[in-house]
Amino acid sequence: FHAIFTQGPALINALQGGQIMADFRSVTAVDRDRLVGALGNKITVQESPWLNLLLITFNTKKKPFDDARVRLALSLAIDRWKAAEVLPRSTIMRYVGGYVRPGFELAATEADLEKMPGFSKNIEASRTEARRLLAQAGIPNLKIKLTNRTIANLFTGGGVYVIDQWRQIGVETEHFQANDVLYNTALNEGTYDVALSFQGDSVDEPTYQLARYLSVEQSSNQGKYSDRELDRLFELQKDAIDAGQRYALLRQFETRMLTEAYSVPLLWWQRIVVMSAKVKGWQMSPSHLIGQDLEQIWLEP
Structure with missing residues (x-):
């Protein structure tokens, strides 16, 4: 296994020319279409x-x-x-x-x-x-x-x-x-x-993700605002056990953020991951920060 760090046209050209077998971050939709058009079933595409x-x-x-x-x-x-x-x-x-x-x-x-x-x-x-x-x-x-x-x-x-x-x-x-x-x-x-x-x-976890939007005294929000109602709604959704109740509280949180x-x-x-069809065993996740352990991947002869 060799890791190569590149991006842009050089990355797409390398994928199309077979110099590299996969890009585990993402390509654009336009680049995906170019690669599929050029390589057909020689590549696979996963999206999320x-x-x-x-x-x-x-x-x-x-x-x-x-x-x-x-x-x-x-x-x-x-x-x-x-x-x-x-x-x-x-x-x-x-x-x-x-x-x-x-x-x-x-x-x-x-x-x-x-x-x-x-x-x-x-x-x-x-x-x-x-x-x-x-x-x-x-x-x-x-x-x-x-x-x-x-x-x-x-x-x-x-x-x-x-x-x-x-x-x-x-x-x-x-x-x-x-x-x-x-x-x-x-x-x-x-x-x-x-x-x-x-x-x-x-990860998909609102309590982890939405903490960045709390009042500046509790987070490093870049807008430098304080909003106690947001703080209150955040705590309520965090403590909610019922999925329906949590969904409703999250919509209240979002509505408050969007109104203010x-x-x-x-x-x-x-996220669009294109790789050689010879690469097997890799599964898409919604984040490029996880699922990068390649020990389960194997190459078809």
């Missing part, structure tokens, strides 16, 4: 909603983002359902969802999701409400700076999409793409206005 989520995070210590109406307006302006059609063409994003991975038993159903702020399929009505909220907050001509990473697949594409969505309600945005040192410093020290951030986990719009989802990622 990924335990990674791209978020839009607001610095609640900076005006006007200390006003929930402004944050909510910017969330309402984004058509996530359209994003799920457009962004998979060039990125690894695909799934619309709240703060619990789509496909997991405790995640919101599509019907429940549509009732939550920012997830209506009537985008024109949502944008009308967004303009009303901005006018009510006294800033109908908002100008903001979006801090983002320089990673083309995912962050750049997500940033460009979000900026276009905000433009449609009259918001002017400066797209500031920073190297990882500057990016992390801005989010950790709270020197940004709005940022694209992400949630990455290894401290940090709101854009899209969940799609």
Whole structure:
């Protein structure tokens, strides 16, 4: 077994040319289709909603983002359902969802999701409400700076999409793409206005996953907010024994997060693992952080 670290076109070319037999992280849907078209039954493909989520995070210590109406307006302006059609063409994003991975038993159903702020399929009505909220907050001509990473697949594409969505309600945005040192410093020290951030986990467990959204006194939430109602709902879902009751409490938690719009989802990622058909015994998981023990894998002669 030899591990090779590469990415982008070099990775896809190596898979197609047979220099490597598998990529255990993910390729894009476009790259998957290219490989399937070129190699046919010489490769296998496994797919799953990924335990990674791209978020839009607001610095609640900076005006006007200390006003929930402004944050909510910017969330309402984004058509996530359209994003799920457009962004998979060039990125690894695909799934619309709240703060619990789509496909997991405790995640919101599509019907429940549509009732939550920012997830209506009537985008024109949502944008009308967004303009009303901005006018009510006294800033109908908002100008903001979006801090983002320089990673083309995912962050750049997500940033460009979000900026276009905000433009449609009259918001002017400066797209500031920073190297990882500057990016992390801005989010950790709270020197940004709005940022694209992400949630990455290894297991589907809301108590583990949602702890990052608790009040800043109990977590390192990047929005720097305190919300005792969120803290209360978190404890209630954690202690719930009945699955139906826990599901309902999680929807209350998500609705609170989305209404206050401290940090709101854009899209969940799609994990697509392509490997040579000779590789046997590997099973897909929703996280690239687990299931990487290769002792059960064998190669067909």
